[in-house]
Amino acid sequence: MESIVVDGVTKRFTLRHAHSIKEMTVRAARRQSLSERFTALDEVSLTVEQGESLALMGLNGSGKSTLLKLISGVMQPDGGSVGVRGRVAGLIEVGAGLHPDLTGRENIFLNAAILGMSKAETEAKYDAIVAFSEIEKFLDTQVKFYSSGMFMRLGFAVAVHTEPDIFLVDEVLAVGDPPFQKKCLERIEELHDEGRTLVIVSHDMGTLEKVCERGVVLREGQVAFEGDIADAVDFLAPPDGPLDAARRQRAREEAKLAAATLKEEQAAAEETAELIDEIMPDASAFVDPQATLEHALSLAEGQEGMALEFGVFSGRTLRTITAARDGKNVFGFDSFEGLPEDWREGFPAGTFAVDEPPEVLGAELVVGLFEDTLPGFLDEHPEPVAFLHVDADLYSSTSTVLRHVGPRLRPGSVIVFDEFFGYPGWRDHEYRAWAEHVEETGLRFRYEGYTRDNEQVIVRITEQ
């Protein structure tokens, strides 16, 4: 469904030379012309779909801002028509409605009302606006005492919280310090994700490529190009030779990939949060992996048996375990040749290979693939397993470990999974191996804890 329809719009400006009755009389007496006309927009037509984000591009004086003003209703076309669906608001000039004699608080309400918000709407958004503007301490100060940065932040904060159906942005992203610019850009992307229509005017091609899908290039008041944003950027600013073209191509692919990865990571984090709510609502959350490991070790204190770590790598965690277990019965398993197969994105087979196994005082290293070394090891060591640190990453390795070590776990034994969840594809690895193991053996256990916004989980075996 179209959100903005610009149909054959023409806008002419009259440059009047006389701005007073006096000047008019003087110019008329001298037979000088009173005005000149020029055409800012010449039969421009374009349609913006609901939820689309469109970049309006062009050199200075090409008519971008005029078109934006026609869409916002500040100006009226001389020919053709403009149609919009829903409420239009914009960052056409941040802070235009701020009044120097009023305090920050009063200005928030006034500016919000100017942008079309009711009192109730403003009150509901008030805290968010204040937080966004970062001027909490100066809310009761008159705005005329604000620095230009504070002034702008206040105006921006109100504007981005107006929740219009159509949001117009005119070159305001160029002002403000980088962190605030970033915040504004994020907010604009958020508005876009909420399905609002965006029209952005900017000379910053990087920003436009990041935020917009489609670009319209205006030239001397006419539409010179309309299409995919990358093509529009190339049209307006052609690459300097094939090298530059290749560089742009690469940058675009990287950006696309980065955006996709980010999306996957966000999805993984969301699914993880859901899983935590569902299966371990009472588990404690720890701030970092080290805290999680230490808590797990304290749970296993006094539990008789061996402490095993699968996936030793540099030996750092094995040292922590050895210290907690007084250097008795601690074993570390690793081939030290890295992952036997590909794991997640960025971790192909061979990752974590080390030239030489690390020295860990008080712990014994068992070097080799788990399925080769584990059966013999368990034959030689008949004791139960009190503490198990699974840092095997892969489904297959974790599965092997659980199959062999599982029967040695006793009530009170503690397992720490180092990459249980929280990353794209987590359902296919340690999590899956554990779930299958529980399914097969009917093992009874409790989730004791996890690392917040991370991947580690503590499991404690309960009475069978």
Place this chain on the structure above:
Amino acid sequence: MTVPPLTAPGRGGGLLEVVRRRYLLRLLVRRELRSRYQGSLLGLGWSYVRPAVSFAVYFFVVGVFLKMSKAIPGYPVFLFSGMVVISFFTETLITSTWSVIGNAPLVQKIYLPREMFPASSALVSAVHMLPGLAILWIGALLGGWTPSALGFGSMALGFAIVAVLGLAVGLLFAAINVFFRDFGQVVDILNIVIPWTAPMIYPWTAVQESAGNGLGLQIYLANPLATATLLFQRAFWWPANPHKAELPDGTPTFPDGKHAFPDHLTVRGLESLLAAVVLLGLAQMVFFRLQRRFAQEL
């Protein structure tokens, strides 16, 4: 969710839109009041210094030296009744004339019904009128004023005429001022003339004496401001008049026996109000057409 239809942006409903967005109007009025009085020594007082000085000048020069007090009993209340009305009108005129230009940044950047600005100026002037009204009322009370339906009705009618007329002329002048920046000078000159076009300082009978009962007088009385002034005099001055002179049929007169008010004052008032409303409609139409070019002219 209902799908809003495609509409042309910036084609607001004029004054109706202003009424619809009265929350914003209220904030604008508050802003105006706040900014005008913050940081000035006398604060709210300043806007009363001017009328107070004019009042003193008129009272001593016209009332005492030219002996108008003799011809008009209770002259201070008589004079002040008219001044309250006339200064409401002239202040509305001055502030609305500059209201659109004064809000140029807003007009150029954000679409608002532009009628908002003259309307808020008129409202601010109305608020300014309140203390004057209070003083007038106290003065009238001291002179023996008693409430009456005729008094209240006259005041309401007089106020309505000036408010509508002020808004109408304010809309027109605000729009014209955008195109001709020296139009403000014209308004200043008008404001010298306006107080003398109504029977504020002198009795309306003075015009009658010079012009007779013919066309001249009718033109003079056709001025809605004259009618509004007379209505305010009927509301405040006449009931507070210590030496009421009346004809046997109850018609108020001056001591010299001439009628204190023209005949059929209420009807004249209603006619004036109607004329003001028609003018407001016309002013709205003109403003609406001109406001399409405001953003590019500023």
